Structures are given as structure tokens and as C-alpha cells.
Amino acid sequence: MKEYVPVIDISDIYQNDKNKHLKIAEQVDYVCRNSGFFCITGHHIPRDDIQKIKDLSRQFFNLSLKEKQTISILNNEIYRGYSSYELEQLDQENSIDYKEMFDMGYHLDSDHPEVQKKDPFRGPNIHPEILIPGWTQVFETHYKKMTELARVVFKIIALGLKLEEHFFNAMFYESLSTFRVIHYPGLPEQRNRVVCGAHTDYGILTILYQDNIGGLQVRNQENQWIDVPPIEGAFVMNIGDMMAMWTNDHYKSTSHRVLNTGHDRISMPFFTEPHPDQLIQCLPQCSDKQNPPKYPSVTCREWLLKRFKAAYNE
């Protein structure tokens, strides 16, 4: 595999053939140790689902700011709902991002003990159901399907790390994974403006759908920005910081950004994160005497809280 961001067909993981599973795992392991960025095809997320999400999201982003603000993240105790332009800054040293977003996570009812304890990441989703009837069901169903895709990908990753194939399963029980829809308006006068600043993702693994506009770039080992061109029906996958910490930098969390092409763009990352209490500490097979653990242990909640506060300038 020579490409920096290769395309890997994972369809064989759905077949009952252990050797084929190991072949995919080997490819994924190789790329995670190098660029930490790849695309997958052969997954089981139907294109119609993506289209439906895109259509509903466009309807939502076309509403007035006042309407969108009815589900504002700023009026919510947890990081869910609508974020307007210039709220998030992923690259702390450079210009502020230019995008608007909708965020949802794992829904817990208000009377759930974790929600009662005022956990900053736990609670109900807030959907614009009143503004766009039918939204909630489509988005909640998609969240479940993306969670299932993440489970399949973690099976591949576990095999690549020579772990038991279900190793990660229990860690993602009632997880902190976030599904986000991002709208970057086309700014014809400001081509090549950075609209999502250079950053590494905070979490474990990001599974991103991008529409056909382009603009996503990843930094290679020579510090050059490489385009990640859209591939119809594929997801872009990238390793996040918690996975790099978990694997003692065996797997790479790579910097990426988005440039404005002058055209309106929609992307949809699914940020996979484990349960908030999950301890992120060097996996035993990723360290030895010559290569001791580099990072202190931290819970998923502690780590995400720190990174969220920085990104939202809190």
C-alpha cells in the first residue's frame, strides 16, 4: 500500500472467513501505523440513509438563525444541539473555523442516574423535531447504525493489534460517541481559506462521510498537505489522540484541516469514543522495556472535557 490515504474494502469482514478478516486487519493495521488515515468501502450503511440525513440537514441549515438557535448548544448543559459559526476553534493558533454544526450523542433520559449527577456529557439529545418533523427517528436510527459500523471496525482493529476480536466491545457500552453534521457555506471570494483549522481528533477513531465537494486535507510526514478526495459511498477513517495514547503512538493521530473550495459543503463525522469511565492507558502489547508508556492514564471523560473546553474557548 503506497498511498498515504488508501482505500480499503472491508466487505469480507461481513463474511464468515477468518483468513479474510485477518487480511483486512493487516491492511488496516499497516495504515494506522503510518498515516492513520484511510477510506473504507464495502460497509453496510445504505446510501439512501446518508442522502436522507443530508436532505434533512440542508433543510435545517437553511432555516433562520433564530429558528436554529432554538436548539442552541449554548442553552444546553451538555454538548448537543446547534453550534453557530465561529463557536469552535480547532486550531488554537490560527483563524477561527467557519462552519455551523449539529451534534448528537447517545441518548439518556433526564431521570438516568448519570444525567442526575450532572455529567457534562450525559443527557437527552435535542432534535429540531418541531421545525423538521421526522428528524428524530432518522437521526437516532442512523446513530445506531454508525455505532454498529464502529463495532465492526473495532473488530478489525482488535485483530490488527493481535487482540481477541471482541476486545473493545464492552468499552463502548453506552459510549460517548458523537454524530455531527457540519455545514461549510461556499465562500466564493475566499477560496482556500481554512474553514476548519489544522487539528488532530480528540477521540479514538473518526468515521467521516464527506459529500462530493472536497477540501479535506491531511498532513503527511514531510509536512505537506495532501488532498483527501471524496469517493462516492466511502467513509474516511482517521485515528484520534486517545487511540494514539492507548497504543503508545503505535497508531498515528494525524493532523488534518478543511479548505473552502468556494462551494457549499456538508460533512458528517461520527467520532467514536468509549464509555466515559473507560480508562485510557497503554495497551499491554504496545509497550516493553525499551518502549515504556509515554502517556499518563486518563479516563475518557477527563480527556474529552479538557479538549472540549479548549476548542470552545471555555
Ligand SMILES: O=C(O)CCC(=O)C(=O)O
Ligand atoms: O469536515 C471535514 O471533512 C473534517 C471535519 C473534522 O476534521 C472534524 O470535525 O474533526
Ligand SMILES: [Fe+2]
Ligand atoms: Fe477532525
